[in-house]
Structure formats: structure tokens, C-alpha cells
Amino acid sequence: KRWPHYHYASLAQTLIERGHHVVLFGSAKDNEAGEAIRDTLPESLRAFCTNLAGKTSLDQxxxxxxxxxxxxxxxxxxxxxxxxxxxxxxxxxGPSSPDFTPPLSHQANVIRLITGYHRVRKGDGEQGYHQSLIDIQPERVLEALTPYLQKQDYR
Known part of the structure; x- marks a missing residue:
């Protein structure tokens, strides 16, 4: 039920090129996906993407x-x-529904391309990704994210 690493990498590349630093969070089981995101970036941009998946406590x-x-x-x-x-x-x-588990915030923008409840959460698409998440393109996420970002140069 995860957005594909190559979509995250595409978004990360655009954000880094715009002067942002990207930090990846998750559990130890997400570390490999975090490394796949970093490895997909051009080598010159990897220093601006930090993979903390599995390297922090919940408090941290x-x-x-x-x-x-x-x-x-x-x-x-x-x-x-x-x-x-x-x-x-x-x-x-993707297959999980914001009708059941929405982000409880006024500053949340939900992107979901399908409707209803889907029991099968693991996708049969490329690398186990659910097609409904593959179909969410990085450009759409960037469009939703851009109003939230402050224009700062982190380098």
C-alpha cells in the first residue's frame, strides 16, 4: 500500500532541485525502499536526501x-x-480508504484515484505496488504540495 519508490524519487528530485532537503521516515522494513529512492536520484542530489527509515525511535x-x-x-x-x-x-x-482512516488535520490534502473499500491492499502491479498508487503521478502530488512549501534554499 505504498506509493512507488520511483514516484517518491521523482518528487524528491524536483524538490531538491528547487532547494529543499528531503528526509525519508519509516520503520526498519522501509529502509530498503528509502535506499531505492535515494539510489534512483542522480548521484549529485543524494546528499540532499536523508534516509532515516529504521534509524529513529518513534519519539525522534x-x-x-x-x-x-x-x-x-x-x-x-x-x-x-x-x-x-x-x-x-x-x-x-490507494486501496485503503480515507473514509475509514482520514488524516485529521485542516492542512491535509488527500489524493485518491479510486473509490470504495478494497480488501486486497498489496498490489499486483510492478514490484507489488497497487495500481491505484502507481496511477498517482508525481506531478499531481507536487501540485498539491507546492502551496505548502516555503521558498527557502537549504543549501
């Missing part, structure tokens, strides 16, 4: 997310943390 992740200018996340526990912290949030939903 909460503090770090609180410092983020904006968050992009699939439906996950950390998405709900970002919403609870009232961080500007673009929440990506």
Missing part, C-alpha cells in the same frame, strides 16, 4: 516530523503523526 521521528515544512505520505502511522502535529500534508491513498 515525531520531533523531526514536527520540524518539517510539509509531508508527503501514504496512509500510515507516521501520516497520522504528521496530521496530529498539524504539518502541511499530502496524503496518498
Amino acid at each position: 521521528a515525531v520531533v523531526l516530523i514536527a520540524a518539517c515544512h510539509a509531508v508527503v505520505s501514504n496512509d500510515s502511522g507516521l501520516m497520522h503523526v504528521a496530521a496530529a502535529l498539524n504539518r502541511p500534508l499530502v496524503a496518498l491513498y
Whole structure:
């Protein structure tokens, strides 16, 4: 039920090129996906993308997310943390439904291309991604994210 790593990498590349630093969060099981995101970036941009998946405690992740200018996340526990912290949030939903588990924040923009409830959460698309998440293009996420971002140069 995760947005494809190559979409995250495309978004990360655009954000880094615009002067932002990208930080990846998740559990230890997400570390490999984080490395895949970093590895997809041009080598010159990798220094501006930090993979903290599996390297922080929940308490540390909460503090770090609180410092983020904006968050992009699939439906996950950390998405709900970002919403609870009232961080500007673009929440990506595939087979899980925001009707059941919405981000409880006025600063959340939900993107979901399908309707209804889907029991099967793991996709049969490329690398196990659900087609409904593959279909959410990075350009659409960037469009939703851009109003939340402050124009700062982190380099």
C-alpha cells in the first residue's frame, strides 16, 4: 500500500532541485525502499536526501516530523503523526480508504484515484505496488504540495 519508490524519487528530485532537503521516515522494513529512492536520484542530489527509515525511535521521528515544512505520505502511522502535529500534508491513498482512516488535520490534502473499500491492499502491479498508487503521478502530488512549501534554499 505504498506509493512507488520511483514516484517518491521523482518528487524528491524536483524538490531538491528547487532547494529543499528531503528526509525519508519509516520503520526498519522501509529502509530498503528509502535506499531505492535515494539510489534512483542522480548521484549529485543524494546528499540532499536523508534516509532515516529504521534509524529513529518513534519519539525522534515525531520531533523531526514536527520540524518539517510539509509531508508527503501514504496512509500510515507516521501520516497520522504528521496530521496530529498539524504539518502541511499530502496524503496518498490507494486501496485503503480515507473514509475509514482520514488524516485529521485542516492542512491535509488527500489524493485518491479510486473509490470504495478494497480488501486486497498489496498490489499486483510492478514490484507489488497497487495500481491505484502507481496511477498517482508525481506531478499531481507536487501540485498539491507546492502551496505548502516555503521558498527557502537549504543549501
